[in-house]
Amino acid sequence: MPRLPAASVTVDLVVLTIRDRALHVLLVERGIDPFAGAWALPGGFVLADEDLDAAAHRELAEETGVAQGIHLEQLRTYGAPGRDPRGHVVTVAWLALAPDLDEPAAGSDAAGARWWPMDAVVAGDVALAFDHAAIVADGLERARAKLEYSSLAAAFCPPEFTVAQLRAVYEAVWGVAIDPRNFHRKVTGTPGFVEPTGGTIAEGAGRPARLFRRGPTETLHPPLTRAQS
Amino acid sequence: MPRLPAASVTVDLVVLTIRDRALHVLLVERGIDPFAGAWALPGGFVLADEDLDAAAHRELAEETGVAQGIHLEQLRTYGAPGRDPRGHVVTVAWLALAPDLDEPAAGSDAAGARWWPMDAVVAGDVALAFDHAAIVADGLERARAKLEYSSLAAAFCPPEFTVAQLRAVYEAVWGVAIDPRNFHRKVTGTPGFVEPTGGTIAEGAGRPARLFRRGPTETLHPPLTRAQS
DNA sequence: GGGGTTATCGTCGTAGTGACGACAAACCAC
DNA sequence: GTGGTTTGTCGTCACTACGACGATAACCCC
Missing domain, CATH: 3.90.79.10 (Nucleoside Triphosphate Pyrophosphohydrolase)
Incomplete structure (x- = not known):
């Protein structure tokens, strides 16, 4: 050898x-x-x-x-x-x-x-x-x-999370502000991205948010574009 | 050490x-x-x-x-x-x-x-x-x-190529058929993806095709989706 | 209860796409 | 030449998805 x-x-x-x-x-x-x-x-x-x-x-x-x-x-x-x-x-x-x-x-x-x-x-x-x-x-x-183009943002979150927490991930990583309403529509409207657990959680002021967990979808079609705002 | x-x-x-x-x-x-x-x-x-x-x-x-x-x-x-x-x-x-x-x-x-x-x-x-x-x-x-999401398909082509050649790359790599008209619109409509050289080339039958070279754009926004047809 | 704050749902205009029709410009057969 | 075939290019139409933003819901604090 x-x-x-x-x-x-x-x-x-x-x-x-x-x-x-x-x-x-x-x-x-x-x-x-x-x-x-x-x-x-x-x-x-x-x-x-x-x-x-x-x-x-x-x-x-x-x-x-x-x-x-x-x-x-x-x-x-x-x-x-x-x-x-x-x-x-x-x-x-x-x-x-x-x-x-x-x-x-x-x-x-x-x-x-x-x-x-x-x-x-x-x-x-x-x-x-x-x-x-x-x-x-x-x-x-x-x-x-x-x-x-992936559902990887949830990897930054605990097993159960709110849409606002997920949005905070995107805002922190990308360094941009994202419209909460459009983000909510995209996240909850993409089949299999997140699944509601049925629970809610109140974090300080404001209406309590619904809790979600990761869904089976790994890739986003179409993707979330970085030039959102 | x-x-x-x-x-x-x-x-x-x-x-x-x-x-x-x-x-x-x-x-x-x-x-x-x-x-x-x-x-x-x-x-x-x-x-x-x-x-x-x-x-x-x-x-x-x-x-x-x-x-x-x-x-x-x-x-x-x-x-x-x-x-x-x-x-x-x-x-x-x-x-x-x-x-x-x-x-x-x-x-x-x-x-x-x-x-x-x-x-x-x-x-x-x-x-x-x-x-x-x-x-x-x-x-x-x-x-x-x-x-x-990139203009990498041109790497499979010679320095000057036709839209049909570029489309053939996508069809060969993805293994799907792509509508020639929509592909032509996407490729020529994305600024900086390809640039016309001014020349044309006749390959067998059909109308001669315009020749293009790679443009400065490296990434495609929005991307070409793989589920085209 | 009133004001503030955050979550969620809707609406509207517009860009981008898939499906497909139409025309342009070459080739080939005769 | 004439007509048919083939391939490239331009246009139209309906639909989806998104950005901007209004409206409402459901909590907090005082």
């Missing part, structure tokens, strides 16, 4: 959630070099004979403490030489969409972990290690695009 | 083209074990300190003999343990869309290379090595989806 060229393979996670009506991304503070003190995406090396999605799920559970109810999909793979000073490291990036979780527990190899507002990260207010700024940007764009 | 876990990294290419109004995929016949005699996607190992897209472009040029005018985008990364009997091999798959090329030249490490009709490959009439059947399926689905 010939000897094969080798590189190190890691997984990195772009974990997104909505907090206080704004999009946030989970970052960990690096405790060791390279980039000690900088913020990085949660991730780590793929173990021997470990599948890539298994590694992603493992890292996600380690960082968030939550193993289920989180959407996880492969984003893209990055392997530019020099992206990691330790050598040729290829990283498979994943996109995770989570409902609002509690503060993350610090991982064993990280000095700390916290949710950062996406606005601050995109604006460059956070020093990011490696090429993680580009990975975050790709993850954001993927999330924005996927909301258009 | 700690010793890092290592795996082998390869690139594999799903190269699609339209031949005789049908979608085809480029496959090479393996000359060596594992899977000697089976058909596989063109690809190979990523060299030391080589970027992933550089490796993909290099393999594409080696297999097709054409270096430019071919759309290339990353598809997905596959790393299930056991997908390669030689050990833990992670492959970064790429999707390439090419205009109708001549018969490919056999690569140095392949016994032969040829275009296979996608229908035959999907139907399982071709013995595919590794997990390449799944990769081809993912590439096909990506191409089908991208035609909806």
Whole structure:
């Protein structure tokens, strides 16, 4: 058997959630070099004979403490030489969409972990290690695009949610205001997008909202267009 | 510096083209074990300190003999343990869309290379090595989806093409018949999708068709829906 | 109860699409 | 040439979906 060229393979996670009506991304503070003190995406090396999605799920559970109810999909793979000073490291990036979780527990190899507002990260207010700024940007764009033609927005919501909560997801991810009446018509009028549970919930002032859960529909035809208003 | 876990990294290419109004995929016949005699996607190992897209472009040029005018985008990364009997091999798959090329030249490490009709490959009439059947399926689905909301269909066409040629791309990739009049209206009515060159071309019977080239528009708003007829 | 707030339902005008008719401009057979 | 065939291009019509926005329902606080 010939000897094969080798590189190190890691997984990195772009974990997104909505907090206080704004999009946030989970970052960990690096405790060791390279980039000690900088913020990085949660991730780590793929173990021997470990599948890539298994590694992603493992890292996600380690960082968030939550193993289920989180959407996880492969984003893209990055392997530019020099992206990691330790050598040729290829990283498979994943996109995770989570409902609002509690503060993350610090991982064993990280000095700390916290949710950062996406606005601050995109604006460059956070020093990011490696090429993680580009990975975050790709993850954001993927999330924005996927909301258009899929029912993925519900992945940011708890199992039961209101139309207003779902609308808040779109507004936070897209950064635009959406007309509540037209959004309500689209969401409830698309067969299988959401299903009423029969219950209602009152959140502060205003008429109580009906509760819904995710329906079987995965794709939206026609899509929700991003240039709504 | 700690010793890092290592795996082998390869690139594999799903190269699609339209031949005789049908979608085809480029496959090479393996000359060596594992899977000697089976058909596989063109690809190979990523060299030391080589970027992933550089490796993909290099393999594409080696297999097709054409270096430019071919759309290339990353598809997905596959790393299930056991997908390669030689050990833990992670492959970064790429999707390439090419205009109708001549018969490919056999690569140095392949016994032969040829275009296979996608229908035959999907139907399982071709013995595919590794997990390449799944990769081809993912590439096909990506191409089908991208035609909806992007101007990527022109990547299957020569620099100057007719509306009918572009329509043939959609019909071949989607496997459906499209109304020529509505398609013509959509294509010519979307600003920046195609630009008339001023020339015309007569292909056999019928009125000569105007020639177009690709316009600056990359995305289609609203998209072309796949359920046209 | 009155005012404020949010949820939900309707209405209207318009853009985009599917179905399909009509004409234009080439080819072929005779 | 003449007529029939084939393919490209333009137009019409009905229907759907959406943006803008009015109206009503059902709660809160005071």
